[in-house]
Amino acid sequence: MEHLVQNSANYVPLSPISFLQRASIVYGERVSIVYGSLNYTWKQTYERCCKLASALNRMNVSNGHIVAALGPNIPELYELHFAIPMTGAIISPLNICQDSSELAVQLKLLEPKLLFVDYGYLKLAVDALEILTKTCTGFEFPEVVLMLETNPEAKMDADNDDLLRSGYRTYQSLIDDAENDSGFEIVRPKSEFDAYSIVFTSGTTGEPKGVVHSHRGTYLTTLAEIILNEMKAMPVFLWTVPMYHCNGWCFTWAIAALGGTNICLRKYDAKFIFDAIIKYNVTNLGGATPVLSMIANSNHKPLPFKVNIITGGTPPQAHVVYKIEELGFILTHSYGMSEMLGPGTVYPWRPEYGTLPLQEQAIFKALHGLNHMLMEAVDVKDPETMESVPFDGLTIGEVMFRGNTVTKGYYKNPERTRAAFEGGWYHTGDMAVRHPDGNIEVKDRKPDLxxxxxxxxxxxxxxxxxxxxxxxxxxxxxxxxxxxxxxxxxxxxxxxxxxxxxxxxxxxxxxxxxxxxxxxxxxxxxxxxxxxxxxxxxxxxxxxxxxxxx
CATH class of the missing domain: 3.30.300.30 (ANL, C-terminal domain)
Structure with a gap:
């Protein structure tokens, strides 16, 4: 079979960038982003990303550089998830809820070429950079690019007035300056294993770690999200998941792949969620356990149509699941972590479960299940012997994964990377049992047992x-x-x-x-x-x- 060869006709490295390119053609005139009274179409979003990538290229951002972004779920942060990798650089969205000392630690690790900052978090960024000024020698400080308010209905917080007058280059000015650029070509990855993003762990068990993900991993995890959430073409997604957390659980790319609409927002409460669902005919949203608890305790009347909601992390309690379902939501519970950009397993729902009382259905839905279809394998093993535990629902072992959607490793941390992949499996640090039907049930983090x-x-x-x-x-x-x-x-x-x-x-x-x-x-x-x-x-x-x- 020597005449059968890999070439550009039958092999193109997988990358989420292609989702946006396709959306601009297939869904060009459909609304891509809603932010207050601001609307963009997919054609406009693609053009804005290309202009921004061209501007970054002229600022000498290229292959291997890291560009960090600090902001809430606004259109600019969504666009950066495409524009930065379109230059060959790596995006690192940063947690807006941390303090300046924590942010300084992450910036020191990343040494980003540029730092995009939303105006509401400028003081946080400036304070973090001042800490590095006093404590670091030889640190190359990033240029700060300011993201101003673009929602015509909103007013910028006056608390930052002095900082806002400091002459920072702005996000929109980069796009305006690239208005006539026509020579920029999108940089495609030479290898699918090239880094696409660096996200930080939540820090529940210690200092947050920089987790590196590839173009291939982000692409395949996006497809997994679409499948396990049973998402159809042109969904409407309400952004209650932070975009800085696992790149928004990959919904940043999933909505582009399906030509959907992103409902962006700065902050929300239960009333905002229910109002937005009705106003925009939302089909999908997500949130960790506190978001579910907020919805369940809202005393809101049931929705007039079904809405899919995905949760991760700590399993929701059965009574919360019960209330969520009563309100008209269809809940999917996935178990995962930053090291796999969100989902690793999902509990496989079976038709016969629908005949059970809602309270019993809720108990099933709070379990952790099995690996999703794009994760090669999940197992529960004795971490010392690497032997699989019996399917008895009693013997505790460590959850381990193997597959194409698992992280490349930890940025600038070779020892932790080696330990995580010992024995050819990714070690999660979560302790679990395996039930007779094969489903895993996480019992605890190793330090929490x-x-x-x-x-x-x-x-x-x-x-x-x-x-x-x-x-x-x-x-x-x-x-x-x-x-x-x-x-x-x-x-x-x-x-x-x-x-x-x-x-x-x-x-x-x-x-x-x-x-x-x-x-x-x-x-x-x-x-x-x-x-x-x-x-x-x-x-x-x-x-x-x-x-x-x-």
């Missing part, structure tokens, strides 16, 4: 019981140091406003009726719980609080 005497206790199992108490709004469980047992169970609970009179003894007695004695909390602390900006519970902070109580 409580070892009490000779017992291993899943904090998620205890939290599930706490959440079922009618007075509990939020709950988090960690191990509290104990001289005799090593650790005992300590529960942190936030009560519903109307249930403030509920006492610790009542919570403990409730758990005693539903859990083995060794799993019952020995202490209940009523406290507001700390969450990351992506909606994940900060167990490290709770462990420090428990340690101080000991």
């Amino acid at each position: 409580i070892v009490s005497g000779d017992k291993q206790i899943s904090t998620m199992d205890v939290e599930g019981v706490l959440f079922s108490h009618p007075a509990v709004f939020e709950a988090g469980v960690v191990g509290k140091p104990d001289e005799e047992l090593g650790q005992t169970v300590c529960a942190f609970v936030r009560l519903k406003e109307e249930c403030k009179a509920t006492g610790a003894d009542e919570i403990i007695d409730y758990c005693r009726g539903k859990l083995p004695e060794y799993m019952v909390p020995k202490m209940v602390v009523f406290e507001n719980l700390p969450f990351t900006s992506t909606g994940k519970l900060k167990k490290t902070a709770l462990r420090e609080m428990a340690k101080s109580l000991a």
Whole structure:
């Protein structure tokens, strides 16, 4: 078969850039972005991205450079997800909810060529750069490009007036200056394995890490999102997922692939979500567990049509799933992480489940399931022997993945990269069991598992019981140091406003009726719980609080 060869006719490196190119032709006159009263079509979005890429090219941004972006879910951040890679550079969207010292750490690691900053977060960026001025020698500071408000209905916050007068180059000026550029050619990746984006982990178990993803990985994960969410052509997506979190769980590219409409926004609450769904005929949205809780506790009447919602991270509690479904949402729960740009598994829904009572359906929907169709394999293994655990629903092992959508590794961190891929599998650090039908159920992060005497206790199992108490709004469980047992169970609970009179003894007695004695909390602390900006519970902070109580 020597005459059968790979060439440009039968092989083109996979890249999400092609989704936008196609959308500009197939869906050219359809609305691509809505932001207040600002609208763009797919043809306009493509043209704006090309102009911006041309301007970046003239600023000497090219192959291998990193360009960082700090902003909420606005049109500019959406466009940057295409325009930066169109130059051969790598996009790194940054968390807008971190403080200046955390941002400084990420900027020091990245050493970006440029830093795009939304006007509302300019002070945060300036403060982070000032920290680097005082603490770093030899750091090459990025040029800051300012993204001003483009929604005609909105007013810019006056708090930044002094900074805004500092003469920064603006996002729109780059596009205006490239108005007559006609010679720019999109830079396609030479290899599918070339880096496309660097995203940062949530930092729930320590300092956030820079996770590198390839053109191939981002392309295939985008297709996985489309399939597992059963998305049809021309969807309407409400941006309640942060674009900085796993590149918006790849919906940035999925909406372009399907010629859909992006409903961009700066901030939202439950009322905004329901109003926007009705106004724009939203078909899809997503959100971590706190977003689901916000919707479930909104006291809103059911929607007049079905809306698909995907969640990830901590499994939603059964009563939240039940309420979400009652309101007219179709929920998909996927389990994943930054290292696979969001989804790794999805619970496969079967027709016979639909005949079960809603409460039982909710329990199934909160499980973690199996690898999606574009993830090669998932397994639960003993991390020491690398042997698979039995399908008994009892034996705890570590969740491991293998597939084309897994990260390239951690930026500037070869030791952690090697450890993560030891034995030819990606080690998640999540501990789980495997049920007789093959489905996995995550029990805990490795550092979160409580070892009490000779017992291993899943904090998620205890939290599930706490959440079922009618007075509990939020709950988090960690191990509290104990001289005799090593650790005992300590529960942190936030009560519903109307249930403030509920006492610790009542919570403990409730758990005693539903859990083995060794799993019952020995202490209940009523406290507001700390969450990351992506909606994940900060167990490290709770462990420090428990340690101080000991």
